[in-house]
Amino acid sequence: MKTAVSLFSGCGGSDAGLHAAGFDILMANDIIPYAKDTYLENLPETDYKLEDIKKIEHFPESDLLVGCYPCQGFSQGGARIADKKVNYLYKEFARALNYIKPKAFIVENVSGMLRKTFTHLLKDQIEIFTDAGYNVEYQLLNAADFGVAQNRKRIFIVGIRKDFGIKFEFPKPTHGSDDLAFNTIKDALSGLPEWPEEEEYYNEGFHWYYMSRNRRQNWEDLSRTIVSSARHMPLHPISPEMEKVQKDEWRFVNNRPARRFSYREAACLQGFDKNIIFPDTENATLNNKYKVIGNAVPPPLFEVVAKALPCF
Numbered sequence: 001m002k003t004a005v006s007l008f009s010g011c012g013g014s015d016a017g018l019h020a021a022g023f024d025i026l027m028a029n030d031i032i033p034y035a036k037d038t039y040l041e042n043l044p045e046t047d048y049k050l051e052d053i054k055k056i057e058h059f060p061e062s063d064l065l066v067g068c069y070p071c072q073g074f075s076q077g078g079a080r081i082a083d084k085k086v087n088y089l090y091k092e093f094a095r096a097l098n099y100i101k102p103k104a105f106i107v108e109n110v111s112g113m114l115r116k117t118f119t120h121l122l123k124d125q126i127e128i129f130t131d132a133g134y135n136v137e138y139q140l141l142n143a144a145d146f147g148v149a150q151n152r153k154r155i156f157i158v159g160i161r162k163d164f165g166i167k168f169e170f171p172k173p174t175h176g177s178d179d180l181a182f183n184t185i186k187d188a189l190s191g192l193p194e195w196p197e198e199e200e201y202y203n204e205g206f207h208w209y210y211m212s213r214n215r216r217q218n219w220e221d222l223s224r225t226i227v228s229s230a231r232h233m234p235l236h237p238i239s240p241e242m243e244k245v246q247k248d249e250w251r252f253v254n255n256r257p258a259r260r261f262s263y264r265e266a267a268c269l270q271g272f273d274k275n276i277i278f279p280d281t282e283n284a285t286l287n288n289k290y291k292v293i294g295n296a297v298p299p300p301l302f303e304v305v306a307k308a309l310p311c312f
Helices: 013-020 033-042 090-100 116-131 185-189 263-269 286-294 299-307
Strands: 002-007 023-030 047-050 064-067 104-110 134-142 153-161 242-246 249-252
Touching: 002 013, 002 090, 013 023, 013 064, 013 299, 023 033, 033 047, 033 286, 064 090, 064 299, 090 104, 090 116, 104 299, 116 134, 116 153, 153 299, 185 263, 263 286
Parallel strands: 002 023, 002 064, 023 047, 064 104
Antiparallel strands: 104 153, 134 153, 242 249
């Protein structure tokens, strides 16, 4: 059995992909309680450490190390402050990499890492991982190109241990061609009710910022990027179409009911199984359910990258 250690694991998007790719996940880690609750409800055999990565001194021996360290500083929608401590958690990942010395590693992060403001941090990551003994490659991938019903661009950094003498080649898109079309919102939400129970979706009003852009796509479209904020979750296609009034102001074309995607619909649009379990724990608030799903890696995207590793 191929083995993996997962850091900054969240609710298990990356690890669901690894599991589908045939990996046994020995250890996972994060600091968000409901992320752990959801992870263990769906991947119960993993040793999940709810702890600051800096406090973890020992890691199990494994074939693969993966990590999706926090990205707020790189995000195009978040604060863009280059010296925030959150932007340097890759050094903790590098510490684990040097400790385990796995055959390979995979890192996923937001596309904002490629912005000019942060290229020095990307360069430093590549140098640190190279110095640890790995041939390192990186590329921007869109989850839609690999069967996820959502436009979601993320950077992947992949390394193969130098003693293997090979470099990683990123997988070619499997969807979006004449041979195999993109999966759509309709494909992803097939079988789910158009109006779920009210406790499954954020049902507050649409504030001015929400109405500053078009948040809706049609059934036959890809979803807009699923976010971790309940308030900013894109609209379900059952909602009325939106029209532009003026710069930074949109409105609905009629008064029919409108709603955001539910957290379960958001999970399906991320590529999670429709039967994903959201446990009813003390941490199970509506906002937390949206948060852990919006922060997750689409499992099918991580699966295809893991399957492309040439050293297994």
